Amino acid sequence: VDLSAQIANMSVKNLFLNASGIHCQTEQELDELMNEPVSGAMVTKSMTPKSRFGNPLPRYYRLANGSINSMGLPNQGFDYYMDYLKNHDQKKPIIVSVAGMSKEEDLEMLHQLQDNDDYQGLTELNLSCPNVIGKPQMAYDFEAADDLLHEVFSFYKKPLGIKLPPYFDLVHFDMIAEVLNKYPLSHVNTINSVGNGLWIDTNSETVVLKPKGGFGGVGGSMVLPTALANVRGLRQRLNDDIKIIGTGGVTNGRDAFAHILCGAEMVSIGTQLYEEGLQTFERVTRELTDIMEAKGYTSLGDFRGKLKVIE
Numbered sequence: 330v331d332l333s334a335q336i337a338n339m340s341v342k343n344l345f346l347n348a349s350g351i352h353c354q355t356e357q358e359l360d361e362l363m364n365e366p367v368s369g370a371m372v373t374k375s376m377t378p379k380s381r382f383g384n385p386l387p388r389y390y391r392l393a394n395g396s397i398n399s400m401g402l403p404n405q406g407f408d409y410y411m412d413y414l415k416n417h418d419q420k421k422p423i424i425v426s427v428a429g430m431s432k433e434e435d436l437e438m439l440h441q442l443q444d445n446d447d448y449q450g451l452t453e454l455n456l457s458c459p460n461v462i463g464k465p466q467m468a469y470d471f472e473a474a475d476d477l478l479h480e481v482f483s484f485y486k487k488p489l490g491i492k493l494p495p496y497f498d499l500v501h502f503d504m505i506a507e508v509l510n511k512y513p514l515s516h517v518n519t520i521n522s523v524g525n526g527l528w529i530d531t532n533s534e535t536v537v538l539k540p541k542g543g544f545g546g547v548g549g550s551m552v553l554p555t556a557l558a559n560v561r562g563l564r565q566r567l568n569d570d571i572k573i574i575g576t577g578g579v580t581n582g583r584d585a586f587a588h589i590l591c592g593a594e595m596v597s598i599g600t601q602l603y604e605e606g607l608q609t610f611e612r613v614t615r616e617l618t619d620i621m622e623a624k625g626y627t628s629l630g631d632f633r634g635k636l637k638v639i640e
């Protein structure tokens with residue numbers, strides 16, 4: 330299902346989906362998302378060609394106002410998710426997230442998806458995937474990202490979006506948008522976790538995550554300002570036909586409303602969904618609906634992208 334088609338008849342009921350990585354690694358988790366009555370789509374954990382256990386534990390830690398993780402791409406492997414798609418009727422669009430541990434792995438999986446006649450789904454390439462050693466992650470190496478997307482779109486003809494990490498410099502918004510506007514992307518999903526944060530237990534004077542000396546991606550309510558800036562900054566720069574899925578810092582209806590004001594077509598929920606469970610979708614949808622009613626809005630289009638600046 331092409332996300333933009335799904336968006337065409339969007340109502341607030343089907344605005345939400347899980348953030349990749351949350352409640353979407355195993356068949357049981359995917360079934361629970363599929364059968365969750367409110368969310369309008371779902372996304373798989375980013376997959377690699379072969380299954381991976383991921384990093385040693387502890388690799389996720391809850392913070393007062395967010396989370397930090399260095400999971401290391403634990404997933405059941407490409408074939409497992411392809412089997413899942415084949416053996417389960419899709420009550421809602423399933424976005425297939427792909428994150429190779431290298432450019433070669435990305436291309437390998439995308440070739441398999443392109444050549445699989447049974448697969449007509451929407452794919453999301455996670456550009457936070459590692460680049461060559463010594464280079465920043467793909468999404469922070471604009472030339473490498475351009476080369477990768479150029480190669481991908483030379484053969485990949487099905488709906489494809491990308492997942493981006495946050496940017497923090499307005500010129501970086503300009504630079505990544507200049508690259509992305511060259512390609513027929515279905516969507517951009519922004520943001521991924523804020524990279525390489527560090528949390529410390531000062532009682533024990535120790536980091537809280539085992540992998541990477543404690544460095545990990547930060548999510549949850551504390552990243553909402555960065556998420557809103559990236560949704561807004563990219564909406565202002567990307568071609569209109571590249572939709573935006575807003576991710577990052579959504580804990581309630583008001584946060585979702587802010588993402589939509591910035592231009593998000595759909596909104597994904599990560600840390601809050603992990604901590605509160607699948608009931609989050611019903612609660613946040615109710616809160617958003619209440620806000621819309623109080624403001625006299627009857628559809629998302631009434632306020633999507635209509636953030637006001639102070640003249």
Ligand SMILES: CC(C)(C)CCc1c(C(=O)O)[nH]c(=O)[nH]c1=O
Nearest residue numbers: 399400401402457458459522546
């Ligand atoms: C960080 C990578 C391991 C390269 C990709 C998978 C991923 C992870 C992960 O599996 O550690 N965690 C995140 O917050 N975002 C991600 O995109």
